[in-house]
Amino acid sequence: MTRRQPRPLPEPVGLGPRDALHLLVSLGDFQSRMTRDQDLPTVFDATRLLLRRLLPFDTVGFMTVEDETSEFRLVDCEPEEGLAALQEEIDATVDDGTFAWSLPQRRAVIVPARRRGHSVVLHPLLTRSRVLGMFAGTLESAGPHVTDVVLAALSVILFNTAQALENAALYRTMKEALAARDRDREAFESxxxxxxxxxxxxxxxxxxxxxxxxxxxxxxxxxxxxxxxxxxxxxxxxxxxxxxxxxxxxxxxxxxxxxxxxxxxxxxxxxxxxxxxxxxxxxxxxxxxxVSRRSQADVERRQAHTMEAVGRLAGGVAHDLNNVLMVMRGYLDLMATRLASGEPLGGELEQVRGATDAAIALTRQLHTIGRRQALQPRPVDLNALIADLDPALRRLGGEAVDIATVLRAWPGRIDADPALIEEMITSLVRNARDAMPRGGRVRIETADAARGSAPHVMLAVADTGPGMDAATRARIFEPYFTTRERGKGAGLGLATVWGIVQQHRGAIEVESEVGRGTTFRVFLPAAAAHGGAAAAAGADGVAGSETVLVVDDEMPVRSLVRDILVGLGHRVLDAEDGQAALRLFEQHGADVALLVTDIVMPRMSGRALAERLLERRPKLKVLYMSGYAGDVLGRYGVLDPQLAFLQKPFTPDALGRKVRELLGPTRSPQPVV
Incomplete structure (x- = not known):
């Protein structure tokens, strides 16, 4: 459709002096009112009154722009019965493009109306920065001449109207903001x-x-x-x-x-x-x-749960230790009886040794569960460790359990205590095997994983067993909690796994449903890049002839260590505390090649003693030993993996190998020529 051309204006005739004076006064009053009155009906009424003093409009309407849609909407019309006709006239100007063309003109545009003998006047309502709406009016074409002065006055009036509309919007926004601030302040205060x-x-x-x-x-x-x-x-x-x-x-x-x-x-x-x-x-x-009340309730609930777990743990430990002690005491009594009667000993010593090993394993499990086992971490290739452990795991599974390994982690290196990682994997596989008494499949998998921003290595052990319900899943890591029949397991395996994972700053997840098997996923922090693995020190034999200073405040332990080292050919000096050791070192320090010391002792710790002796002999070798857990040892600064350490109890072979590792291989005597 072709846009209608604006109606040509007649020759300007101007306003009479009296009319011009009245107009100026009215404009002044109008501007004053627009700064005071902020509601839209008042703004439109005042504008309409002044516009009709300029021109004899039949219909006067105002359109505003919707904030959300940017669409023009006719919001005010007088007389009201003329609204439909005015809307039709506006729609016609929209259809033929006149409406859009008039927006940037910043002045009145007059075009023929659809109604014969009438004209439509369009004038944008705009401020210096934006368009707020549109004025639309109709008047008879045969009316008085519309001069440029009248049109200029029309623009002045509608500019003030637009400014009043913007002021009204700002006033409403400010009023709403103040009301919101008051509400926020009231909410803040109350x-x-x-x-x-x-x-x-x-x-x-x-x-x-x-x-x-x-x-x-x-x-x-x-x-x-x-x-x-x-x-x-x-x-x-x-x-x-x-x-x-x-x-x-x-x-x-x-x-x-x-x-x-x-x-x-x-x-x-x-x-x-x-x-x-x-x-x-x-x-x-x-x-x-x-949350003080809630916190107190949580504390009481956790305390009750802890006491229940401690009671179950104490009962389980007492049961296991009583069995071990009964075996040891019974066979020792049998040995005493046979020795007194001159009878030869049979397998009693092996039975006592086995019972002792069981007690040692139990205490280590308890330390691990409590996350107090002294770690001896080093770079470990998890894939290689699982590959080396594979034959033992297959024997553990037996003929009825098929074990498959999928090693995808690369490079799969972690900083860990390899003995504890082996124990963790073995416990998970044993748990999977026990869950499938009629056989099944176990899948051991490694993969690279990311938790947070840090790289991790994931170890998964999945079985095809019966799975667990939610109540069982919630308790599986509790010490001595087990779903097996009495005598089929103590219930320390998964608790030990949890302790090992926590000590290595890792995380463990369990996925299980009844009838769909169980998957344990362990996430361990990946090791930083390392150089090649250090070559293991040591020699084929553990015997030697060096002088060793042994310090321990427990006389039976000190005597045992001394007897083991003497049996290996060493010369041994022993002291009951740090002060006695310093006196011995004053006399024989030049001969002492190795200090073997307990860590936690009265008056002077083993670490403090070693530091005193190293000041005098920087090349002195030091081996620490302790029966305390890792949290206690951490306070003495001896958990550094660079320091040599033996966890009590240890075997004579372990002590001999550790001493030989520190002192280096024995030298063969030189032939006399």
């Missing part, structure tokens, strides 16, 4: 939860009354005080972590803070997120909910 902000130094920048009460401060005095001081030294670590993580965790985090208030402790679950200004993290915004 909230039961603690709401507060702190800067990156941990100083409060705002806090509501609930936060002030929780942190033991007056509401008008808390600003500028320290969050860390309000928590106290024993509870400040979580707050420090919250402040440190603010810049690294855009989504925020949840922390548990315990504050002191009016002589009582308040434990809060705090949801915190970074406070950002101009793209820079300036602090932390937090909401804390008092």
């Amino acid at each position: 909230a039961a939860d603690a709401i507060f902000t702190v800067d990156l130094d941990g100083r409060f920048t705002s806090a509501n009354p609930a936060a002030a009460r929780a942190f033991g401060r007056a509401a008008d005095e808390i600003a500028g005080t320290s969050l860390l001081e309000a928590l106290g030294a024993e509870h400040a670590e979580a707050a420090r972590r919250m402040l440190e993580e603010a810049g690294r965790a855009p989504g925020g985090g949840v922390y548990e803070l315990t504050a002191g208030a009016n002589g009582r402790r308040v434990t809060m679950e705090v949801s915190a997120r970074p406070l950002v200004r101009d793209g820079v993290v300036t602090g932390v915004q937090a909401i804390g909910r008092d």
